[in-house]
Amino acid sequence: MTTMTQRTEAPPCEPLLSDRIAGSLLGAAVGDALGGPVEGYAPEQITERHGGRVRGIVGPWNGDHWRTARPLAPFHKGDGHVTDDTLMTHALIRVYTAVRDHLDAYDVAGHLVPDLMTTPRWIPELEADALPLHRIFLAEKWLVARLHYGHVDPREAGTGNIVNCGAAMYMAPVGLVNAADPRGAYAEALDIAGAHQSSYGREAAGVFAAAVAAACAPGATAGSVIEACLDLAKDGTRAAIEAVAEVAAGHRDFETALAPLRAAVAPFDTVGPDYRAPSLGARRPSRLHAIEELPIALGMLLVGEADYRRTVLGSVNYGRDCDSIATMSGALVGALRGEAAVPAEWVKQVADASRLDLHAPATALTEVAEEVFAEDMRRHHARTSAFAALTAAR
Template sequence: MNREALETWRSRVRGSLLGGAIGDALGAPVEFESGRKILKKHPQLLRTFVTGGAGWPPGTVTDDTQMTLFTIEGLIRAGVRSDRGLGLTLAPVHHAYDRWLDTQQRSAPSGERDGWLQAEQWLYARRAPGNTCLGALRGARQGGPRITQYGVQAVNSSKGCGGVMRVAPFGLLPERFGTAGVFDAAAEAAGYTHGHPTGKLASGALAAIVHEICGGAGLEAALDATAELLTRHEGHEETSTALAGARHQAATAPGHGPVRVEELGGGWVAEEALAIGVYAALAYPEPGQLLDALALAVTHSGDSDSTGAICGNILGALHGESALPPELAGAVEGRQVILELADDFVREFSQRGHEAARYPGW
């Protein structure tokens, strides 16, 4: 990879991770409010960070961003493992989710776990974590974190959006991993907590969209490639239909607004969250419209933080870090950690080699 291509990829990685965090923090305070109530307070749509109440200042992220960061840390560890000739396996990602579980069950780092990310105190805030994620990860432990069954799929029928909201980092992997491989890996990682086929396939689809974009495709072309890839998987119909609906709305509906968003659902389940994020990105696809897209993605009666995060992941990858609204990019919680992980990810998958103490290969 030449220097120019490397810098473009780095900008996409940083843009996707930071864009997802911005969308998450933008939508989080209004997640459980009706679209009508949000519009009454924000008639131009929600375009600035607002407080989520006591202990929830403007710009605060939720479990969506927390788990996304552990996803990318797990991928870096998987890369380190591969550097040692052990092969690129996904168990380190499951291991990372197990460390995230500690942040939701403790008030501070215990000193018992490895790696630097789990020592970040700000990650120990509980921001309405998904019950399915918590339950599945607790179940995988079978008695304690030292005997967790890493890499085992969850046995449940959930297709909640807790899988799709965290897997964009798979799409940021270099081209050599292939879009089909990225799709399958993201679907498998979502399956650690969400057992329904749609929960997995919607997650694979988001990763595929991001991966195609990082490879140079436009948004429509990335969606075309993902739509074709979906048809190869049994049980794809719900996800395929939701994405087709989002594209139809963006192409034909007169005017874009919360009413159109809510016709796609509430975003509580995986395919709806993906569809809303895609619709908002298609409605405002230009670099200078990124804040318009995020505002549309979060102003509705549904899972506003997850739909905002997905939209931010997609457009951040498409346009790069420089297109992010500076007033939000500079104020989002965890900014420095997010960018540090982004740069470490790029370094690992372009140059290889990290200290084992920082990113142990498991």
């Protein structure tokens, strides 16, 4: 991985934690909004529909017929509206603000599930106040079915769900709370995601959180983020990241990288070539496979050399589940380079169109991250003192 590390240099001025958290969450939300209206389509279809590559915020795929056009009705995807990726990310931040410590699967059952099913919130794609439960898809509704109605052990509730990126897409806050500690972020995200996913879907959640934590380290680069992922990732997830990263290292323009990156991840992707007609083996547990979204997001981070526009627009124009890919790659660029990396005009457009305060979650999570670190230090000092007493010469 030496070549990748050399290609991407650290920014000249290191962002502080608060700046990295704001950059990551804003970068994720903007990426989500950019990718939403072209989600599920191939690069060729996107080019035909928009007369070229998507270069900014665009309207719904079916124009004014978005309310009834299948397969996306009744969601208004486009015009700067964030999707469930951002809604779930903000919901997880609310769990952190309630618990104010590291989270586990029981916090998902005790806080996230009630948040989804009891508190109406503004849902941009529905253009209405509604329960978040009414917006999320079946893979996320699984949380409510298993934990609230099924009373399943939270640590095992993800077993049986389809294996997809549902848990990974909202794990950036875990990486931010564990900033500069990829191993800690990986472990915490695996615990949280056990309530939602199993197999390589759960693994992707852990690795994505680790990637965000690694991106927060002083001096981090796109290459060092990939190396942190490869240090922790297991089975097909590790193999997919390695395969995509090797191909991405040979490209600096997403135009030339789109087809090669898809070819690199295809052997590990269970969905198959037609995103809207998954194969019979799609989304089933396996040690040989990986979700597509995370390796491609990491690949685009390398191709775009951690530049926000190049990285995220590459993710958007890749198509398929591109809102989640752009959410992940946008979160990583923001964590590496801070809020200034995310185009301010896009942030304003998305915040205004979605009618959401995109900065407030970042402020809240920064406070929690600082509190959690202080508590971690207290716990560390207590154990250090205890261990010293246990090993003192007699």
